[in-house]
Each structure stands twice: as C-alpha cells, then as structure tokens.
Amino acid sequence: MKFKKRGFLVRETLFIYAKKLDKMGLKGFGFFMTTIFVLMTSCKEEQKPRLLASNDLESVFNEEIREYYFVTLDSTAWYVSQMDTTNSVERNQELFLKSRKWYKKVEPMLIAYDYENYLSLNAPNLLKVEIDDYQDVKVLQPKSFQVLEELLFEEEGFSNKDLNAVLDYLKVRIPFVRKNHILINQRDKHHLKMIRDAILNIAAKGITGFDSPMLSNSLNEAVYNYETLGKVIDIYENAFTDKSIYQSWKAEITGTINDLNSSDFDSFDRYTFIKSHTNKQLDLVNKTAKDWRIIMNTSRTLNPTIDNLFDKNFFNMKMFSEQREPQLTDERIELGRKLFNDTSLSSPGTISCATCHIKEKAFTDGLKIAVGINNKELQRNTPTLSYSAYQTSFFYDGRSDGLEDQIVNVANNEDEFHIDLKLLEQKIRANADYKVQFDSLYNGIISDLNVRNAIATYIRSLAPFDSKFDRNMQDLEASLTDEEIQGFNLFMGKAACATCHFPPAFNGTVPPKYSETEFENLGVPKTDDFDHPQLDKDLGQYFPYKVSEKRNFFKTSTVRNSALTAPYMHNGVYENLEDVITFYNVGGGQGMGLDVPNQTLPADSLGLTDNESKAIIAFLRTLTDMEFENID
Numbered sequence: 165m166k167f168k169k170r171g172f173l174v175r176e177t178l179f180i181y182a183k184k185l186d187k188m189g190l191k192g193f194g195f196f197m198t199t200i201f202v203l204m205t206s207c208k209e210e211q212k213p214r215l216l217a218s219n220d221l222e223s224v225f226n227e228e229i230r231e232y233y234f235v236t237l238d239s240t241a242w243y244v245s246q247m248d249t250t251n252s253v254e255r256n257q258e259l260f261l262k263s264r265k266w267y268k269k270v271e272p273m274l275i276a277y278d279y280e281n282y283l284s285l286n287a288p289n290l291l292k293v294e295i296d297d298y299q300d301v302k303v304l305q306p307k308s309f310q311v312l313e314e315l316l317f318e319e320e321g322f323s324n325k326d327l328n329a330v331l332d333y334l335k336v337r338i339p340f341v342r343k344n345h346i347l348i349n350q351r352d353k354h355h356l357k358m359i360r361d362a363i364l365n366i367a368a369k370g371i372t373g374f375d376s377p378m379l380s381n382s383l384n385e386a387v388y389n390y391e392t393l394g395k396v397i398d399i400y401e402n403a404f405t406d407k408s409i410y411q412s413w414k415a416e417i418t419g420t421i422n423d424l425n426s427s428d429f430d431s432f433d434r435y436t437f438i439k440s441h442t443n444k445q446l447d448l449v450n451k452t453a454k455d456w457r458i459i460m461n462t463s464r465t466l467n468p469t470i471d472n473l474f475d476k477n478f479f480n481m482k483m484f485s486e487q488r489e490p491q492l493t494d495e496r497i498e499l500g501r502k503l504f505n506d507t508s509l510s511s512p513g514t515i516s517c518a519t520c521h522i523k524e525k526a527f528t529d530g531l532k533i534a535v536g537i538n539n540k541e542l543q544r545n546t547p548t549l550s551y552s553a554y555q556t557s558f559f560y561d562g563r564s565d566g567l568e569d570q571i572v573n574v575a576n577n578e579d580e581f582h583i584d585l586k587l588l589e590q591k592i593r594a595n596a597d598y599k600v601q602f603d604s605l606y607n608g609i610i611s612d613l614n615v616r617n618a619i620a621t622y623i624r625s626l627a628p629f630d631s632k633f634d635r636n637m638q639d640l641e642a643s644l645t646d647e648e649i650q651g652f653n654l655f656m657g658k659a660a661c662a663t664c665h666f667p668p669a670f671n672g673t674v675p676p677k678y679s680e681t682e683f684e685n686l687g688v689p690k691t692d693d694f695d696h697p698q699l700d701k702d703l704g705q706y707f708p709y710k711v712s713e714k715r716n717f718f719k720t721s722t723v724r725n726s727a728l729t730a731p732y733m734h735n736g737v738y739e740n741l742e743d744v745i746t747f748y749n750v751g752g753g754q755g756m757g758l759d760v761p762n763q764t765l766p767a768d769s770l771g772l773t774d775n776e777s778k779a780i781i782a783f784l785r786t787l788t789d790m791e792f793e794n795i796d
Contacts, residue, residue, distance in 0.1 A: 687753015
C-alpha cells in the first residue's frame with residue numbers, strides 16, 4: 165500500500181488476497197473489508213478539506229469517494245468469484261444475496277459514472293435486440309444479476325451451462341469496470357447529482373420490484389442504496405456551511421432506512437414514502453446545492469431544482485425536443501393549437517389532428533380502430549397525446565423518433581392528411597392570420613419544419629400534472645381515499661404495473677435518466693374472450709427489419725387519463741379497465757395459454773383480489789387531468 169497526501173489508496177486489488185481470504189471465510193472477508201475502509205477513511209488528515217467554491221474544479225473529496233467505490237466493487241466481485249456450479253444451490257443463493265448487497269451499495273455510483281455498465285449488470289432477464297440496419301442485427305442474451313437471481317431462485321431449477329454463462333460474464337465484467345473506472349475529475353455538482361439520481365431511481369424504479377423480480381427484495385436493496393448515500397454525505401460533512409442541513413440529511417437517511425426495514429414488499433406504503441421521504445430528500449438536494457454554492461447542470465432530461473417527483477416541471481422539456489428548437493411560449497402553443505384543429509390543412513379539407521385526437525377524450529377518438537387505418541394487418545387504436553412529449557419513440561411500433569417526425573408520417577399518410585409538405589406550406593402562406601403569427605413567432609419563415617414545430621409545441625403543452633393524484637402528491641390538497649392510496653401502492657408494488665409504467669409520467673420512459681422508451685410483448689389477444697383467446701396478428705416491431713425476436717412488441721404508453729381513453733391496448737381489444745386489469749392479473753397471453761415467444765410480462769398470475777383490482781382502477785381514475793375531471 166502506498167500513502168498519499170490525503171490518505172492512501174489500496175494499490176493492489178483485493179483478489180491478491182484471495183487465498184488468505186478463503187482461509188478466513190466470508191465472515192473474515194467482511195471483517196477485512198470493514199477494517200480496510202475504516203483505515204482508509206480514518207487515516208485522513210485530522211481536518212478534512214472544505215468544499216471548493218468553484219464549480220469548475222475537481223472535487224477535493226474524489227479520492228474518498230473513489231476509495232469507497234473500489235471497496236464496494238471489489239466486495240461485489242469477491243462474492244461473485246466464490247460462486248460456482250460445484251457449490252450447493254443454497255450456498256450459491258447465500259453468496260448471491262451478499263454480492264447483490266454490495267452491488268446495490270455501488271449502484272448509485274455506477275448509475276452516475278458508468279451508466280452503460282449499470283445497464284448491463286442490472287439488465288432484466290429479457291433478450292435485447294440492437295438494430296443498426298438490415299445487415300446489422302444483434303440479439304443479445306442478458307447475463308446480469310437479475311438473470312442470476314431468476315436462475316438461482318427458480319423453483320424449476322436451472323442448467324449449469326446457463327449458470328456458468330452468467331457467472332463467467334460477471335466474474336470478468338465487474339473487475340473490468342473497476343479497472344477502467346472514470347471517477348477521476350468529478351466535481352462536487354456531479355456527486356450531488358449522483359445523490360439526486362439515486363433518490364429518484366429508488367422511488368420511481370427501485371421500490372417497485374423492477375430489478376428483483378423473483379425475490380421482491382427491493383426494500384432491502386433500497387436500504388443498501390441509502391447506506392451509500394449516507395456514506396457520501398458523511399464524506400462531505402465538513403463541506404456544509406450550514407451544519408443543520410448535514411444533520412437533516414443524517415436524520416432523513418436514518419428515518420428512511422428505518423421505514424424501509426419496517427415493512428414487507430406487498431404492504432409497503434409507497435405513497436407515504438414518496439411524500440415523506442423522496443420529496444423531502446429532493447428539497448435537501450436543493451438546499452445542499454445552495455449551501456455548497458453549486459450550479460447544477462441544466463442540459464439533462466430532469467430539471468435540476470425540482471423538489472417533488474410529481475411537479476409539473478419535473479422534466480426538462482428542452483431535452484424532449486429537437487435541438488435548437490424555439491422556446492416553448494404561450495403564443496407558439498396557441499398557434500400550434502390552431503394548426504392542430506385546422507381541417508383545411510389536409511388534402512380532403514375535412515381532417516385535422518383533432519379529428520382523431522379529440523380533446524374531450526383525452527386526445528383519443530373512442531374508437532377501437534383509428535379512422536385513418538385501412539391496413540387489415542395493422543388494426544391499431546388511437547393513442548392519447550397527453551404526456552406523449554415525454555417519450556423518445558412514437559407510434560406503437562416506435563417508427564418515429566420525435567413529435568415533428570411523427571407529424572410527417574401523418575401528413576404523408578394517404579388515409580390521413582395525404583398532403584405533400586410543400587403544399588402544406590403553401591396553404592399556410594395563403595392564410596393571412598397565420599402569416600402574421602409566423603412573422604412574429606418564427607421570424608417570418610413559413611416552412612414545413614416550423615409548421616410541424618408549432619403543432620408539436622402544442623402537443624408538448626398537454627402535460628399539466630394537475631390531476632387529483634398530482635395535487636395530493638404536491639400537498640395542494642388531501643383528498644385521496646384509502647382505496648385510491650391502496651391502488652397506487654398496488655400499482656407500484658404487488659401488481660407490478662410500475663415496472664413498465666414508470667412515474668411520474670406513468671409511461672415506458674425509464675428512470676432515472678428518462679432517455680429510453682420501453683417496448684413490451686404482452687401477448688395481447690385478438691378478441692376480449694378470455695376463455696378462447698387468439699393472439700393478435702399485428703406483429704408490432706417485427707417490421708421493418710423482420711426480426712423475429714421483436715414480434716408483438718409495442719410501446720408502453722401512459723396510463724394518465726386512462727379513464728377517458730377506452731378502448732385499450734394497441735388494438736383496442738378491451739373496452740373497460742376491468743378487463744385490462746384481468747388481462748394482466750392472469751399473466752397476459754402466456755397466462756391464457758397462448759404461445760407468445762419472448763413475452764416480457766411474467767405468465768404467472770399476480771394474485772390480485774377483486775377488491776385489489778378495484779383499488780387499482782380507483783387510483784387510475786385519480787390520474788385524470790383537472791380539465792377532464794367532470795367528463796363522464
């Protein structure tokens with residue numbers, strides 16, 4: 165070991181001590197690791213350095229955080245290294261739980277500083293398909309902790325070949341992550357953002373069971389996350405000018421861990437947890453930033469100063485828009501609204517965007533199959549435009565990457581607008597009122613791009629976050645019933661709805677980065693006959709590349725305003741929410757006995773009672789935006 169100015173680094177990896185540790189046993193290893201870290205953190209100078217004032221300089225606490233990062237990664241790797249097919253199943257299960265504990269301790273730092281490896285190590289047990297073009301299609305089998313959990317704890321058992329494949333990958337990958345770490349030039353704002361992202365990840369994904377599908381060990385794993393946040397706060401103790409903020413952090417993390425430890429997965433009160441802990445911690449992040457004189461980065465998907473998970477400004481709209489787009493203003497929204505409702509812009513002169521996206525129906529049309537679809541193989545429902553801005557893919561099959569691009573598809577579709585974009589420009593120029601508005605708002609440039617931007621700007625405004633549920637989460641009122649709160653807790657827990665419909669938008673855009681929109685294969689049937697189901701013929705993302713592993717995959721849409729958007733699913737097969745909940749409760753297509761390769765929805769029944777199903781529906785009805793609340 166080699167001493168440095170502010171302490172010392174462990175130069176050798178802990179694998180050098182493997183033989184000694186084997187003799188010491190796991191208990192000895194835990195004692196060894198604890199001793200090492202105590203020595204590393206206690207051998208600092210007697211007075212820790214204070215936080216640097218400049219946002220442009222490397223944090224003086226990097227070394228301590230890096231040392232903790234190494235300890236957690238090395239511990240994860242060591243327990244994984246002891247797993248082997250020659251062990252008993254029970255022994256491997258014990259080692260898995262210990263390795264998973266250390267992985268969860270390192271996870272906040274992985275998310276912040278090595279996101280791609282975080283995604284790899286924590287990937288769901290689902291095939292991943294990467295498509296660049298027709299000749300470059302990669303089908304990747306995950307080899308992650310989630311796969312390991314399902315192998316080791318599946319009642320039906322597993323093959324040693326499958327177990328070895330996962331272990332071989334993890335035994336190489338984790339040391340590789342450690343060796344190639346990038347915790348080098350982080351600033352204090354990066355470490356504070358790491359804390360914030362971890363808080364959001366726990367609330368929006370961690371406590372839902374997303375990454376512990378077999379054991380539902382999410383609450384314990386959230387504790388391990390918070391222990392790391394507490395360690396980082398302790399490292400920064402002397403950086404706080406206002407010591408009361410540090411004390412608030414300590415009390416808050418202790419209280420959070422106590423609450424997580426005091427309940428089981430199914431009965432955990434996630435509603436109270438988010439209100440009492442998540443939002444309070446986001447407020448502490450803001451107070452800490454002010455105390456440390458930090459300016460958080462604004463070029464991310466989330467607004468840096470939000471202090472409520474359900475705040476209207478939770479998302480940074482700029483990051484869900486085209487680059488260098490004009491500012492979203494009331495005037496541009498109003499222009500977009502007029503264009504959205506203008507039937508003269510279509511070739512027949514009878515169709516507008518509002519024809520299929522009716523405001524009173526939360527911007528759907530109430531029909532099983534959209535009017536503009538005549539393809540017998542693609543019988544698709546009209547999706548809501550509410551909150552659609554907070555996605556990275558559009559249409560059920562994801563064939564468009566942005567709202568402006570989506571509008572091109574609608575304009576060119578011969579069953580919809582059926583109009584050339586140049587002709588669309590000419591129609592706008594011929595309208596004197598539009599000309600005045602474009603002169604004012606787009607420097608007089610009437611182009612198909614600016615027309616599409618104006619319409620897209622209006623669509624981006626359709627996300628008020630002012631439903632009954634939002635108002636209660638924002639502490640503007642306390643009107644939720646016990647049944648509605650129970651429904652939210654079921655949605656976020658036992659029913660596993662939130663493992664696909666992530667808060668706060670309750671769509672498939674994945675926290676904590678919110679930079680990817682998920683697609684799922686649910687095995688949606690052709691009809692609503694549960695006794696004699698037939699798989700729907702729409703192949704979804706199978707086209708245009710004809711990749712068999714993408715058959716029947718469709719985008720996860722929002723469930724906000726779902727009380728108004730019947731019928732449901734991509735083909736409008738279910739006319740009411742009761743049938744939708746029943747479909748999920750029986751395990752989707754596979755649960756009904758259909759052959760659905762690569763179904764992402766577990767085929768096992770959720771075991772929901774009638775009262776629990778009713779509670780979930782009661783919660784979904786609280787997600788109706790204020791302007792629609794009096795619509796039956």
